Amino acid sequence: MNASATNSEPSPSTPAPSPPSTLWPRAAEPPSVEEARALQDRLAPEVRAEPLDVERVGLVAGLDVSYTEGRLVAAAVVLSARTLEVVDSATVASEPRFPYVPGLFAFRELPPLIDAIDRLGTAPDVFVCDGFGLAHPRRFGLACHLGVLLDRPTLGVGKTPFVGRAEPPAPERGAWSPLVDDGEVVGRALRTRTGVKPVYVSIGHRVDLDSATELVLRMAPNYRIPEPIRRADRLSRDHLGV
DNA sequence: GCGACAG
DNA sequence: ATCTTGTCGC
Numbered sequence: 001m002n003a004s005a006t007n008s009e010p011s012p013s014t015p016a017p018s019p020p021s022t023l024w025p026r027a028a029e030p031p032s033v034e035e036a037r038a039l040q041d042r043l044a045p046e047v048r049a050e051p052l053d054v055e056r057v058g059l060v061a062g063l064d065v066s067y068t069e070g071r072l073v074a075a076a077v078v079l080s081a082r083t084l085e086v087v088d089s090a091t092v093a094s095e096p097r098f099p100y101v102p103g104l105f106a107f108r109e110l111p112p113l114i115d116a117i118d119r120l121g122t123a124p125d126v127f128v129c130d131g132f133g134l135a136h137p138r139r140f141g142l143a144c145h146l147g148v149l150l151d152r153p154t155l156g157v158g159k160t161p162f163v164g165r166a167e168p169p170a171p172e173r174g175a176w177s178p179l180v181d182d183g184e185v186v187g188r189a190l191r192t193r194t195g196v197k198p199v200y201v202s203i204g205h206r207v208d209l210d211s212a213t214e215l216v217l218r219m220a221p222n223y224r225i226p227e228p229i230r231r232a233d234r235l236s237r238d239h240l241g242v
Numbered sequence: 243g244c245g246a247c248a249g
Numbered sequence: 250a251t252c253t254t255g256t257c258g259c
Contacts, residue, residue, distance in 0.1 A: 067250050102247040131248045162248045
């Protein structure tokens with residue numbers, strides 16, 4: 001549609017290249033910090049919140065990345081939503097190609113995570129990310145980015161607050177309070193274990209906050225961190241040799 | 243301008 | 250993320 005919207009140097013005889021930043025992370029070069037923020041602003045309107053029938057979710061994927069001196073291992077672990085048993089998994093070893101910059105987490109972890117997901121032999125119904133989705137300065141955290149990229153349901157689970165504020169939920173498991181940023185509800189502080197500090201849930205794409213909350217609670221019957229993420233964390237760490 | 247800042 | 254021991258509590 002907007003074929004002339006991209007400003008680039010005149011290229012005399014080169015076939016029109018597709019817009020590189022739009023295709024990221026398939027693009028060869030990582031974007032600059034400025035380009036990365038602009039890309040988030042451009043893609044944020046694509047995010048859709050819609051109800052997800054949690055009863056009918058069969059497979060849930062957990063994603064995480066572990067690091068050690070210039071190396072990283074990304075892991076994707078697929079669990080049966082009903083039994084929480086691992087039915088599939090994949091890892092990929094690589095090197096960080098983008099620094100850790102708060103707000104640009106996806107540009108660091110998405111490339112290896114995509115690779116790991118590509119190596120799966122199953123098609124998960126939902127992807128659970130270690131981090132945030134809508135609860136992000138530009139409303140486009142890692143979980144949103146992955147969801148829009150795959151056009152699949154995604155959600156984020158963070159261990160510490162990033163943006164917004166939430167009252168402490170009641171101490172019982174299942175209790176939650178809205179996570180509000182700039183007058184907007186961007187997620188929930190959710191108690192997955194009675195008497196233990198909450199996790200922070202936000203939608204990524206193609207789920208709504210109620211569905212996300214229900215799913216996270218279901219995936220975390222015994223520990224604070226949802227089982228898919230726990231397994232991905234362990235797998236990536238083991239594969240790294242730490 | 244200063245501090246805060248997912249993992 | 251990672252660097253790190255013991256310790257309080259169910």
